[in-house]
């Protein structure tokens with residue numbers, strides 16, 4: 001068994017999310033690209049199962065730990081997390097960037113924070129519908145304060161959904 005290397009909480013339900021089963025969470029989408037959520041990556045925070053994210057790409061660096069010229073400690077500190085900042089802070093060489101390719105396992109799947117566009121819920125269409133109802137009501141009541149936010153949220157929903165659809 002691998003030793004847990006971070007104290008970051010890994011919740012029991014941090015695995016596949018509803019919609020992840022179809023398009024993300026390691027499932028191959030169009031072109032063979034795999035998508036993982038932050039929660040998926042967090043699960044790989046062991047010294048014998050080490051993933052990290054750099055620039056929205058997911059890498060399995062387990063076999064690289066001992067080879068890293070900067071030592072394995074710094075990598076293990078980032079295990080299961082986004083290491084973009086620390087990777088860039090060091091000013092890694094072109095060679096180092098090219099090495100990343102060997103450990104690439106997939107892309108980070110962005111999840112929305114806005115519940116109105118929660119595409120990872122089985123009720124995403126229902127939420128979208130509710131959001132549209134809000135919009136209509138606000139227009140009717142001439143209440144434009146939240147209108148902009150809802151329009152933005154719906155636009156993001158549509159863009160992402162179309163994007164995911166092209167991958168499925």
Ligand code: HEM
Nearest residue numbers: 061069070074078083086087090091092093095096099100
């Ligand atoms: C999988 C991702 C990584 C790869 C492939 C990688 C690769 C390398 C390579 C090849 C070097 C030698 C210098 C160079 O060519 O730039 C290096 C140095 C170093 N790396 Fe990384 N690295 C990775 C991630 C990280 C991360 C996340 C950290 C976090 C702090 C880090 C910290 C360092 C440090 C401190 C050095 C300097 C060693 C020295 O100059 O004594 N590396 N890395």
